[in-house]
Amino acid sequence: MFGLRQGGFFGDSVSATLFPQTSGGGVRLRGLNARDWRQHADHLQRLTPEDRRARFHSAIGDAAIQGYARHMDWRRAFVFGVFVRGTLRAVGELIPMDDPERATQRAEVSVSVERPYQQSGFGKMLMLAMFLAARKLGIRRLHMLWHSDNERMRALARDVGARTRCLGGVMEGVVMLPGHDMPPRMAAAAAADAPAADAPGPA
Numbered sequence: 001m002f003g004l005r006q007g008g009f010f011g012d013s014v015s016a017t018l019f020p021q022t023s024g025g026g027v028r029l030r031g032l033n034a035r036d037w038r039q040h041a042d043h044l045q046r047l048t049p050e051d052r053r054a055r056f057h058s059a060i061g062d063a064a065i066q067g068y069a070r071h072m073d074w075r076r077a078f079v080f081g082v083f084v085r086g087t088l089r090a091v092g093e094l095i096p097m098d099d100p101e102r103a104t105q106r107a108e109v110s111v112s113v114e115r116p117y118q119q120s121g122f123g124k125m126l127m128l129a130m131f132l133a134a135r136k137l138g139i140r141r142l143h144m145l146w147h148s149d150n151e152r153m154r155a156l157a158r159d160v161g162a163r164t165r166c167l168g169g170v171m172e173g174v175v176m177l178p179g180h181d182m183p184p185r186m187a188a189a190a191a192a193d194a195p196a197a198d199a200p201g202p203a
């Protein structure tokens, strides 16, 4: 499936001049596949405890992270990674939410960027890569979840135009993607079904 082919989706190196914080360059964005599981796990394990909680919505230990990366369903998951001088430093995961037997309409996106590389634009780059992949796959609706005190994710969701709503202490953001064949009236109906436009965030 796509998981094994996605190396070619964004195979080209990304110009280092776009990311001056990574001094020295060597920034590369590419799709990950099953063979990358160890690097994926290592990246997730380098997240701070706070960022692990932000990413997985609960405290998660090294063994659980390894199990998560090792057993990812690559037939369904579309994962992109940002490598800095050959080491995986940021990951975006696009996971379809619908029954695999049915046409996929919705997917959840998650992002993780290691602390020293945050605020370099990697989160946004991964988000845009996942949006492009989702459009190519015909996915119409992207969901993202974050804790209400996660200002960085809130900024990222706002930047990509997510409509947000509060579900207890968790925020849900939804981005509607125009389909290749979605008539304007259907797109409007789908958008109306999404949460209300971004309101001032919680305190």
Ligand SMILES: CC(C)(COP(=O)(O)OP(=O)(O)OC[C@H]1O[C@@H](n2cnc3c(N)ncnc32)[C@H](O)[C@@H]1OP(=O)(O)O)[C@@H](O)C(=O)NCCC(=O)NCCS
Residues within 6 Å of the ligand: 051, 052, 054, 055, 056, 109, 110, 111, 112, 113, 114, 117, 118, 119, 120, 121, 122, 123, 124, 125, 145, 146, 150, 151, 152, 153, 155, 156, 159
């Ligand atoms: C959330 C996260 C993915 C953002 O990644 P990032 O690479 O730092 O994001 P970017 O550099 O692309 O910046 C995104 C925006 O957040 C803004 N931002 C960064 N820190 C901020 C802060 N403390 N308060 C408010 N906004 C902030 C940036 O200015 C940027 O907005 P701009 O482009 O309009 O200036 C990263 O912080 C992370 O991995 N956190 C831990 C895991 C997590 O929370 N994942 C999200 C849930 S799945």
